[in-house]
Amino acid sequence: MHAPNPRHAPNTNADIISLDRQHVFHSWSQQGQLNPMAIAGAEGCRMWDFEGRQYLDFSSQLVNTNIGHQNPKVIAAIKAQAETLVTVAPAHANQARGEAAKRILARAPAGFSKVFFTNAGADANENAIRMARSFTGRDKILSAYRSYHGNTGAAIVATGDPRRVPNEFARGHAHFFNPYLYRSDFWASHEEEECQRALQHLRRVIECEGPEAIAAILLETIPGTAGILIPPQGYLDGVRALADEFGILLIFDEVMAGFGRTGSWFAFDLFNVKPDLITFAKGVNSGYVPAGGVIVSEAISHYFDDHMFYGGLTYSGHPLAMAAIVATLDTMEAHNIVDNAATIGNGVLATGLQHISQKHAIVGETRGVGVFHALELVEDRQTRTPLAADKMNQLKASLISKGLLPFIAANRIHVVPPCIVTEAEVQEGLSLIDQALGEIA
Structure with missing residues (x-):
């Protein structure tokens, strides 16, 4: 992994967030409610902030970094x-x-x-x-x-x-x-x-x-x-x-x-x-x-x-x-990256999500193909009432604190890592999701 460029004065996450909040107008947002993450760099399926904390990117940002970050x-x-x-x-x-x-x-x-x-x-x-x-x-x-x-x-x-x-x-x-x-x-x-x-x-x-x-x-x-x-x-x-x-x-x-x-x-x-x-x-x-x-x-x-x-x-x-x-x-x-998305996504990723679904009653359904999956979360499996927004916010915060960047939409976790994701990275990400769901439940 590459550290921030030492030729520049070191920044903190707070510095970058402050700069952003002073000057940047964000999409789909109430501007006064924002507290964005500061990201310094990335490589493959990993990202890190200005203080060296790493995150496994299971969002592919907005489901677009299919080839991973910083492909040389x-x-x-x-x-x-x-x-x-x-x-x-x-x-x-x-x-x-x-x-x-x-x-x-x-x-x-x-x-x-x-x-x-x-x-x-x-x-x-x-x-x-x-x-x-x-x-x-x-x-x-x-x-x-x-x-x-x-x-x-x-x-x-x-x-x-x-x-x-x-x-x-x-x-x-x-x-x-x-x-x-x-x-x-x-x-x-x-x-x-x-x-x-x-x-x-x-x-x-x-x-x-x-x-x-x-x-x-x-x-x-x-x-x-x-x-x-x-x-x-x-x-x-x-x-x-x-x-x-x-x-x-x-x-x-x-x-x-x-x-x-x-x-x-x-x-x-x-x-x-x-x-x-x-x-x-x-x-x-x-x-x-x-x-x-x-x-x-x-x-x-x-x-x-x-x-x-x-x-x-x-x-x-x-x-x-x-x-x-x-x-x-x-x-x-x-590099057969499309094949990797099929093999990993329809194999260890799909199997792992099914296991999580069976383990946690909070999961109403898991669905997907390739590296394009979602866990739909509910208050109750019988009524299928969507998991409340405050709990989804807690879940998102928990995942980030554990070092996973999730894609959260409504009452769902979209599990969408880059197409280059490895079996070991999938196991790591699923373990973090499993832990966070257990805490919320």
Whole structure:
């Protein structure tokens, strides 16, 4: 592990937190209530503060550092690109951008031909929506209530969670309930029933909103922030069939689930269903330099050969971000990192979480795939009442005090370590979760 640079005057955590609170405005926060952690450095699956305390990162930050922290090959690629061409307008042809697109398309299904680069997942979804509306000549976008698609204009309105409500300024959005058997909105008792009823519900929403008015269904392949909700067998096939029946495009949001997180290059690979547009960000270069994009199918790409695409960004395909993508994808392939996510995630991680679930009555359900899992915590298993917020706050504080950085959302611990996580690190992290749950219970 690397210590803070000795050439600089030593900082304390308090120094850095004070600097932050004086000058930085944080997202999704009441500013006066904040007490952020101070992070000095990181490597692999570990992070440390300015006083040397280490943490095992089981959050991958915001579920994006799929290749781990400070991968030397990715850092070297960013440095080399900075020395060659640090920035260039998106109208120019650039080798790093072309190579990044080539590598992304090599992992996409057959029938995809172009990549439109954005700066993040939110504007990837914005531009996928824009493409769908232009291509179909329709306006409405359907998306799920249990979803998160980003914080920009149309993306936040497409989002289903309550953060949408104060931000509903974009037009033409409607929502539906996606399957979630543990808290079924359809009074289902098993997975097949949940699937059938969810699809019938979606059909009725399409019919009531007017099929001729709907441009696209935007769906997280596996909803992440909403709870890592693995769709039941047959659901995504059914959504694809409904989209085809009514001439609606299907957009899969792979921002969180893509590029190794599920133990496959894309989450939809697990279901053998192909969308019309794919949005991505986060794991494509582990967030080392902000990047996102839309993978465009041939039919839609060809449409824009002689139709104007009314969209663009100053930093679309920024060379530093593109170099990071190339190095990340090459390194992930060379070191079988996606396979590691599948082997470790579906092996020792899944088994360990099942053991924790059986041991602690506070765990209502564990679910997931690859290094993309969640423990849903409840006050009572019979009523399934979500664990109270104050207890979740205690749990988060306990985990951090033990040296684990968790991803906490509502009444859930999202267990989402980097794709490079080792069996020993998984055992360490699960042990800390086990201890903290025992204390809360």
